[in-house]
Amino acid sequence: MLRAWTVSRKKKETPLIKALKKYFSYGKHGFWKFQTKGAVLYHHAETGILRHTLVKPEASPYDGNWTYWSKRRGTYSGTPTRVAKLLKKQKGICPQCKQYFTPEDLIEVDHIIPKSKGGKDTYNNLQALHRHCHDVKSKNDYLYDWLENGYEWKDDVLTVPMTKD
Numbered sequence: 001m002l003r004a005w006t007v008s009r010k011k012k013e014t015p016l017i018k019a020l021k022k023y024f025s026y027g028k029h030g031f032w033k034f035q036t037k038g039a040v041l042y043h044h045a046e047t048g049i050l051r052h053t054l055v056k057p058e059a060s061p062y063d064g065n066w067t068y069w070s071k072r073r074g075t076y077s078g079t080p081t082r083v084a085k086l087l088k089k090q091k092g093i094c095p096q097c098k099q100y101f102t103p104e105d106l107i108e109v110d111h112i113i114p115k116s117k118g119g120k121d122t123y124n125n126l127q128a129l130h131r132h133c134h135d136v137k138s139k140n141d142y143l144y145d146w147l148e149n150g151y152e153w154k155d156d157v158l159t160v161p162m163t164k165d
Contacts, residue, residue: 002034002041067092067101083107086128096133106131114141 003020010019024032034041053072061069070084071092079087086109092100101107110129113119129137 065103067103067105071101082109082126083128085123086126089123090128094130094133095127096129096137099130101128101130108134110134110137117141 002023006019006023007016010016023036024034033043055072056068059065059068066079067087070079070087072088087101087107094101107128108131110127111119111121112125112127115121119125
C-alpha cells in the first residue's frame with residue numbers, strides 16, 4: 001500500500017527506483033523500511049510490549065480518591081501537577097513517616113535541602129510530605145547544614161555521602 005502511494009506521487013520522468021529510494025531504505029536486518037529524514041514507520045514486531053496494571057475493581061476516578069489516581073497515573077484533575085508527580089515518584093508513601101497518603105491527608109511539597117541552604121527547586125530536591133511531617137522536618141532544617149556534611153549537587157542530582165564504618 002505504501003509502495004503504491006509512492007508510485008502515485010512520483011513524476012513521470014522520475015525512475016521508479018529513485019522514487020522508491022526517497023521513502024524506502026534499508027532498516028534493521030536488511031529489510032526495506034518506510035522512512036523519511038525524521039520519521040520511521042516501525043514493523044509491528046519492533047514495537048515493545050507495554051504491560052498495564054489493573055485498576056482496583058472498586059476504584060473510580062469519580063469517587064474522590066485522588067491519592068490512588070495521582071499515585072497510579074501521575075495526574076488527577078483536582079490535584080496540582082507537582083503533587084501528583086511526586087506522589088507517583090514516591091509510590092504514595094510519605095518519606096518521613098513511611099505511611100501511605102490518604103484522601104483526607106493534607107499534603108505539602110517540601111525541599112529536601114532547603115533553598116536557604118543551597119537547595120534547588122527541581123523534582124530531585126522535592127518531596128511530598130504530610131503536613132505534620134513537614135512541620136517536624138522544617139523545624140529541624142536549620143539545625144543541620146547539608147552542604148557542610150558531605151551532601152553536594154552533581155548534575156542536578158543530590159549526592160549523599162557514604163558512611164564510614
